[in-house]
Amino acid sequence: MAEATLLQVANLTLSLKTREGEIVPVRDVSFSLGRGEAVGLVGESGSGKTLTGLSLLGLFPPGSKVDGGRISFDGEDLLTLPESRLRAIRGQKISMIFQEPQSALNPVLTVETQIREIYRSHTSLSSTEIGERILEGLRAAGLPDPLTVSRSYPHQLSGGMRQRVMIAMALSLDPLLVIADEPTTALDPTVALQILALLARIRKRSGQSLLFISHDLSHVRRVSDRVLLMYAGRIVEEAPSGRFFSRGPRHPYGRALLASRPEGGILTRKEAPLAAIGGQVPPLWDLPTGCSFAPRCGRADTLCTTTLPLWSGGEGERVFCHHPDESPLGAPVHAA
Ligand SMILES: Nc1ncnc2c1ncn2[C@@H]1O[C@H](COP(=O)(O)OP(=O)(O)OP(=O)(O)O)[C@@H](O)[C@H]1O
Ligand SMILES: [Mg+2]
Structure with a gap:
């Protein structure tokens, strides 16, 4: 590496x-x-x-x-x-972006209030500086009108916009x-591709x-x-x-x-x-002996069903x- x-x-x-x-x-x-x-x-x-x-x-x-x-x-x-x-x-x-932004965002607070809280609890930036950072972050997450977005409540935004807000939040403290x-997952395919492109670009x-x-x-x-x-x-x-x-x-x-x-x-x-992959992931409370994939595997033999691989x-x-x-x-x- x-x-x-x-x-x-x-x-x-x-x-x-x-x-x-x-x-x-x-x-x-x-x-x-x-x-x-x-x-x-x-x-x-x-x-x-x-x-x-x-x-x-x-x-x-x-x-x-x-x-x-x-x-x-x-x-x-x-x-x-x-x-x-x-x-x-x-x-x-370390920050985490979750699959369903709807449930990760607080529905009764504006985007700005929610991001402000992150800066308040982790930094000593002034209120004005925080305001600037919020707008910068939203813009970097591909939201063309960051001011309007920052004043919005989550339900006023589309799924794709909410996920961009989540990304902006996750990146606000510049995590490693x-x-x-x-x-x-919660997005339609076109928006999903845009979000993937955004992640790749940001990184x-x-x-x-x-x-x-x-x-x-x-x-x-x-x-x-x-x-x-x-x-x-x-x-x-x-x-x-x-x-x-x-x-x-x-x-x-x-x-x-x-x-x-x-x-x-x-x-x-x-x-x-x-x-299609035949069969299903075995239940975790009843895993087969040997390789867990063996029951679904075309290449499996007795070794696979009896012995864990190395x-x-x-x-x-x-x-x-x-x-x-x-x-x-x-x-x-x-x-x-
Ligand atoms: N809080 C929990 N209580 C009981 N079982 C759990 C809990 N969280 C996860 N599991 C079980 O642990 C296993 C792994 O769960 P995990 O959520 O990590 O899977 P995943 O790969 O993220 O799946 P998905 O693609 O559906 O998100 C699953 O069998 C799940 O049912
Ligand atoms: Mg999961």
């Missing part, structure tokens, strides 16, 4: 008491993030992406317990910090790391690190330098985006996920028939699979 490391997650394991029993929604998760680097965390619903993201903020749901691991961020060991220090880090050094958790300009969480590989491709593929609580592949999308994922789950994309933009004819490859490019797919993706097929 060229950049200096900002974040290092090592063997993070999180358990959670649920009605169905204890689950381990985050299992032995390790990854790093360089300064200025954008990494995409991708996987189906329930794979543990959000819980991984929230862990970085020291936010754990009730009934959960960290069973092991370390999170080093900018020289601090996040899992051992007191709540007061974590609160200072949240917002100032931005976690964007499915930031475009290039300000040098922030980005953890981009998504179930959509085409979105990850647009904004990420590196891909982390997650399945049933584990990271199962890591690769530079270029390699992942040109040569193709090595984990059969990555292949299947790529093939299930509706636009099929980078599928070969040979792979296209695989389109990592092969090295830092930055590794796969957790007994039989990784090394065949190249081949020539692209364009939708006729």
